[in-house]
Structures are given as C-alpha cells and as structure tokens.
Amino acid sequence: MTIAKSLLSLQDTDQALALRRRDYRQVEQELKSEGGLPELRENCEKVRVMELESKVETARLESELAMLKGKVAELETRLYGGAITNVRELTAIETEHSAARRNLAQVEESIAPAEIAAEHARQQFEGLTQELTEKEGLWKARNIELRQEKVRVGTEYNKMLELRNAEASEIPEDDLARYTRLFRSNRGVAVVRVERGVCQGCAVRLPVGELTRLRNADGPIPCSCGRALITEA
Numbered sequence: 001m002t003i004a005k006s007l008l009s010l011q012d013t014d015q016a017l018a019l020r021r022r023d024y025r026q027v028e029q030e031l032k033s034e035g036g037l038p039e040l041r042e043n044c045e046k047v048r049v050m051e052l053e054s055k056v057e058t059a060r061l062e063s064e065l066a067m068l069k070g071k072v073a074e075l076e077t078r079l080y081g082g083a084i085t086n087v088r089e090l091t092a093i094e095t096e097h098s099a100a101r102r103n104l105a106q107v108e109e110s111i112a113p114a115e116i117a118a119e120h121a122r123q124q125f126e127g128l129t130q131e132l133t134e135k136e137g138l139w140k141a142r143n144i145e146l147r148q149e150k151v152r153v154g155t156e157y158n159k160m161l162e163l164r165n166a167e168a169s170e171i172p173e174d175d176l177a178r179y180t181r182l183f184r185s186n187r188g189v190a191v192v193r194v195e196r197g198v199c200q201g202c203a204v205r206l207p208v209g210e211l212t213r214l215r216n217a218d219g220p221i222p223c224s225c226g227r228a229l230i231t232e233a
C-alpha cells in the first residue's frame with residue numbers, strides 16, 4: 001500500500017473512531033442525566049412544600065376567622081346588651097367593633113384564594129407524582145439499555161482503536177506526525193484527494209507545477225490551503 005492509501009485508510013478509521021467516541025459520550029451523558037428524574041423529584045418536592053404551606057395558611061385564616069367571629073359576637077353583646085351606658089365606653093367599643101368586622105371581612109375574603117392555591121398545588125403535586133412514577137418506570141428499562149449500550153460501544157471502540165494503532169504503526173513516523181497534527185487542527189480531515197486537478201478539501205484548482213510535484217512525490221504533499229495533505233491516490 002502506498003503511503004497515501006495508508007493515510008486515507010487511517011483517516012477513515014479515525015473518523016469512524018470519532019463517531020464511536022461521540023456515541024459513547026452521548027450514552028454517558030444520558031446515563032448521567034438519569035432521564036431528568038433528579039429535576040422532576042426536586043420539582044415534586046417544591047410543589048409538595050407549596051401545598052403544605054398553602055394548607056397551613058388556610059388553617060391559619062380559618063382559625064383567625066373563628067377568633068374574629070367570636071370577638072365580633074362578644075363586642076355586639078356588649079354593645080347591644082344594654083349594660084354599658086357610658087358614651088365614651090360605647091364609642092370605644094363601637095370603634096373596636098367596626099375594626100373587628102373589617103378584619104373579619106378581610107380574612108373571609110382571603111380564605112377562598114388560599115383554598116384555591118392549596119387545591120391547585122395539590123393537583124400539581126398529584127400530576128407530578130404520577131409523572132415521576134411513570135418516568136421512574138421508563139428509566140429503569142432505559143438505564144439497563146444504556147448500560148448495555150455503553151459496554152457495546154466501548155468494546156467496539158477499543159477493538160477499532162487496536163486496529164487503528166496497528167494501521168498507524170505501518171506508516172512512517174514523519175508522515176504520521178504530519179497527519180496527526182492536521183487531523184487535529186482541521187476537524188478530522190488531514191488527507192484529501194485531488195480530482196481533475198482540484199483539491200477536494202479547499203476546492204482550489206492546483207497549478208500545473210503543483211500537480212507535477214504531486215505526481216513525482218512518493219506520498220501526499222501539503223495543499224496551498226495549508227489545511228490538508230493532498231494525494232491523487
């Protein structure tokens with residue numbers, strides 16, 4: 001095999017390896033994400049706390065309502081019971097009474113929205129819990145699949161890497177070093193073909209002198225674009 005052919009073959013292998021490596025990373029990433037379960041659990045917990053808080057708030061409002069009702073009733077008994085005749089005292093109780101009634105009305109108004117918020121949080125929690133259960137079930141199966149996939153892709157990758165290293169060992173050191181440097185700097189393309197006098201890497205038509213040089217060379221030569229080695233092989 002000519003050096004050019006060996007390099008092109010090595011490049012095919014290296015490109016295939018890069019794809020395998022990408023597949024492997026994707027599997028790893030998906031495994032790490034745990035199917036979005038951690039975020040879902042966190043969300044579930046947040047909504048659970050929200051539901052609890054709105055229930056506590058509703059209970060607090062209800063007990064305040066009962067307290068204010070008692071207070072209003074007590075003040076009314078004093079106001080209309082006829083036992084108090086002192087005008088200043090009556091005026092003071094009247095003021096207290098209207099303040100208590102205002103508070104009562106406010107608390108009464110706040111109860112419905114608090115109950116709605118609690119109910120909303122409860123429904124949200126129910127929905128999320130159901131989603132969590134479903135996703136946990138799906139993830140169990142996917143997790144097994146992914147672990148198998150990881151082993152499969154990893155094994156394939158290692159086998160291919162052995163082949164690659166065997167291939168590379170056949171290539172003269174200087175050529176390999178040049179190839180490796182270009183493969184890394186040029187996004188996985190180091191060697192490109194010249195077809196009908198045009199570099200397939202940069203689409204530039206080569207000068208005649210350059211083509212002659214290429215034909216006389218025993219391996220690929222650098223293209224004027226500087227990004228790749230070219231060959232007619």
Ligand SMILES: [Zn+2]
Nearest residue numbers: 199202223225
């Ligand atoms: Zn070129």
